[in-house]
Amino acid sequence: MDAFTTLTGRVLVLPEKNIDTDQIIPARFLTATSFDGIGEGAFADWRFDAEGNPLDGCVLNEPRAADSPVLVAGHNFGCGSSREHAPRALLGFGFRVVISSEIADIFRSNSQNVGLLPVVLPEEQHLALMAMDGEELTVNLEACEVRTSTGERYPFEIDGFARHCLLEGMDRLDFLLSQEQHITNYEEHHERQDSAAAG
Amino acid sequence: MAPRTLFDKLWDAHLVQAETGDLPAVLYIDLHLVHEVTSPQGFDTLRARGLPVRRADRTLATLDHSTPTTPPDENGERRYYTPQARSQVEQLERNCAEFGVRLEGWDSAQRGIVHVMGPEIGATQPGMTVVCGDSHTATHGAFGALAFGIGTTEVGYVLATQCLMQRKPRSMRITVNGRLGPGVGAKDLILHIIHAIGVGGGTGHVIEYAGEAIEALSMEQRMTVCNMTIEAGARAGMIAPDEKTVEYLRGRPLSPEGRAFDRAAARWMALRSDAGARFDQEVAIDAADIAPTLTWGIDPGMSVPVTATVPAAGSAGVDRALAYMGLEGGKPLLGHPVDIVFVGSCTNGRISDLREAAEVLRDRTVSGGTRMLVVPGSEAVRRQAEAEGLHEVFLAAGAEWREPGCSMCLAMNGDLVPSGQTAVSTSNRNFEGRQGPGARTLLASPLTAAACAVAGKVIDPRGLTGATPREAA
Numbered sequence: 001m002d003a004f005t006t007l008t009g010r011v012l013v014l015p016e017k018n019i020d021t022d023q024i025i026p027a028r029f030l031t032a033t034s035f036d037g038i039g040e041g042a043f044a045d046w047r048f049d050a051e052g053n054p055l056d057g058c059v060l061n062e063p064r065a066a067d068s069p070v071l072v073a074g075h076n077f078g079c080g081s082s083r084e085h086a087p088r089a090l091l092g093f094g095f096r097v098v099i100s101s102e103i104a105d106i107f108r109s110n111s112q113n114v115g116l117l118p119v120v121l122p123e124e125q126h127l128a129l130m131a132m133d134g135e136e137l138t139v140n141l142e143a144c145e146v147r148t149s150t151g152e153r154y155p156f157e158i159d160g161f162a163r164h165c166l167l168e169g170m171d172r173l174d175f176l177l178s179q180e181q182h183i184t185n186y187e188e189h190h191e192r193q194d195s196a197a198a199g
Numbered sequence: 200m201a202p203r204t205l206f207d208k209l210w211d212a213h214l215v216q217a218e219t220g221d222l223p224a225v226l227y228i229d230l231h232l233v234h235e236v237t238s239p240q241g242f243d244t245l246r247a248r249g250l251p252v253r254r255a256d257r258t259l260a261t262l263d264h265s266t267p268t269t270p271p272d273e274n275g276e277r278r279y280y281t282p283q284a285r286s287q288v289e290q291l292e293r294n295c296a297e298f299g300v301r302l303e304g305w306d307s308a309q310r311g312i313v314h315v316m317g318p319e320i321g322a323t324q325p326g327m328t329v330v331c332g333d334s335h336t337a338t339h340g341a342f343g344a345l346a347f348g349i350g351t352t353e354v355g356y357v358l359a360t361q362c363l364m365q366r367k368p369r370s371m372r373i374t375v376n377g378r379l380g381p382g383v384g385a386k387d388l389i390l391h392i393i394h395a396i397g398v399g400g401g402t403g404h405v406i407e408y409a410g411e412a413i414e415a416l417s418m419e420q421r422m423t424v425c426n427m428t429i430e431a432g433a434r435a436g437m438i439a440p441d442e443k444t445v446e447y448l449r450g451r452p453l454s455p456e457g458r459a460f461d462r463a464a465a466r467w468m469a470l471r472s473d474a475g476a477r478f479d480q481e482v483a484i485d486a487a488d489i490a491p492t493l494t495w496g497i498d499p500g501m502s503v504p505v506t507a508t509v510p511a512a513g514s515a516g517v518d519r520a521l522a523y524m525g526l527e528g529g530k531p532l533l534g535h536p537v538d539i540v541f542v543g544s545c546t547n548g549r550i551s552d553l554r555e556a557a558e559v560l561r562d563r564t565v566s567g568g569t570r571m572l573v574v575p576g577s578e579a580v581r582r583q584a585e586a587e588g589l590h591e592v593f594l595a596a597g598a599e600w601r602e603p604g605c606s607m608c609l610a611m612n613g614d615l616v617p618s619g620q621t622a623v624s625t626s627n628r629n630f631e632g633r634q635g636p637g638a639r640t641l642l643a644s645p646l647t648a649a650a651c652a653v654a655g656k657v658i659d660p661r662g663l664t665g666a667t668p669r670e671a672a
């Protein structure tokens with residue numbers, strides 16, 4: 001995955017609460033066996049009518065959407081299905097950061113695993129950003145803060161290891177593979193216990 | 200040692216490495232369930248790194264999401280909805296063959312929806328950690344397992360290392376006091392709970408369900424409750440094992456046998472929260488407050504008792520939901536016309552669910568303007584239903600009797616609700632477009648769904664089955 005350090009870019013606001021992963025990527029886009037091109041299905045039913053024509057009035061169809069890497073979305077973003085296709089579709093569409101006052105657990109960890117930075121801010125700061133549609137923000141993962149064009153600074157928390165992986169653009173597989181001896185020890189210990197119990 | 204919750208015990212028992220300030224815990228996974236939609240890129244990771252599946256014996260695959268529920272054509276060809284659906288299924292068949300993973304595929308008498316099949320064959324056992332690239336993995340918590348959904352990257356990690364890196368979630372106990380009334384079931388209970396705590400109410404938590412009403416539930420009903428835990432935002436829900444858990448598992452194909460079973464059962468029965476164990480949050484629910492419940496809106500928290508009115512318009516969320524659903528705010532749901540009824544899914548596709556629906560349909564017919572689809576959750580459920588003649592009840596009533604799969608729950612396989620039509624569905628999500636673009640979903644119990652199929656509109660199932668409402672309101 002691509003590393004994320006700091007980014008300055010425009011905000012696109014989707015104010016709806018509880019935007020679920022079926023909205024982000026409808027199930028009919030999940031039949032591929034690779035993630036290539038998954039961005040084309042992002043918010044498909046919000047962007048297009050049944051014939052595939054772009055819907056007027058959908059902010060995601062405005063030309064600026066392609067150049068707005070910061071998605072600010074309503075409370076409890078990414079709820080529902082565990083499909084990793086959701087953060088990947090957002091990345092494919094051009095987002096690099098998603099900011100909300102709450103982000104669903106599985107979506108958050110999936111985002112961290114694929115290089116989309118999830119940022120959770122307190123309600124008041126979230127509300128302030130919801131009013132900044134089209135404005136520029138700086139999201140700095142090294143400093144763990146969001147900075148508005150007027151100089152407001154909103155610090156955010158993120159798990160240290162997730163941050164490290166995002167900053168380095170590395171996945172967790174190498175770390176897990178480095179645990180091999182511990183994993184084997186665990187298995188031997190527990191399987192011995194189980195067979196003793198079974199005997 | 201301080202009193203521990205059931206969740207604490209499961210967590211502690213699976214730590215390959217405890218978490219530190221710098222590093223999440225390395226958590227061992229006992230059972231990895233796999234299906235065709237969320238696994239192909241996980242296997243690609245192995246291929247790219249030249250790695251084997253570390254524990255094929257702890258990995259179990261099935262075909263459920265993209266599979267047709269209609270029988271093969273006259274040439275024996277499966278009628279896939281799209282060529283991609285076929286290639287996705289064939290990819291899992293190839294991946295399982297290449298990496299030595301057991302696949303309950305087309306030729307298996309055990310194939311089924313992953314969360315119906317796992318418990319049914321005894322793969323899911325108390326005390327285990329269970330993961331799957333599927334959010335409804337929470338279902339398996341009904342056995343006192345720590346079970347949760349993961350993304351595809353993590354599917355790759357578990358295939359390669361049998362481990363995940365996790366921060367420990369907080370804990371919540373939901374105690375359901377009293378007993379459910381007549382005509383009120385596990386689905387009504389969980390819809391009520393989701394409404395009570397909100398669709399994000401469980402975020403960051405693992406939920407343990409407890410109390411008299413939970414203890415009174417059968418294992419299949421407990422699975423329905425745990426299944427929809429994710430709809431309240433919690434990754435995992437669990438219920439402490441008891442005699443019902445042990446009896447359910449006795450004699451299952453993958454359960455221990457003989458004396459080994461008795462020893463396992465003794466271990467399982469010890470898996471419960473200690474007296475005095477502290478939960479980060481406690482919620483109390485009174486079972487007597489719960490009526491047959493349906494969703495009216497576009498998330499599983501937007502539900503009302505069947506006899507109530509839907510919320511009045513006036514807030515952005517409610518207005519959007521009313522507009523999408525074609526409902527008028529402040530009006531009763533009763534009498535709302537129903538185009539389609541779907542009985543099935545990992546939430547309500549088990550034999551007890553089918554029996555519940557069949558009981559309503561026996562000597563009755565599905566309303567002329569309504570289409571009803573009954574999809575068993577697995578081959579075993581199908582066989583049992585057919586042995587009991589339930590399929591004949593459904594067919595005689597005018598319903599369709601299909602082959603097992605996820606089907607109309609998420610409409611990946613071509614079983615979909617046409618745009619603008621209203622479905623009463625026993626599945627788990629009423630999100631916009633979930634059952635097909637423009638589909639309008641009312642989530643309900645199998646009992647309510649079958650009653651609505653007979654009436655062709657939303658009705659109180661207690662009127663049809665003779666069960667009287669608790670309150671004469």
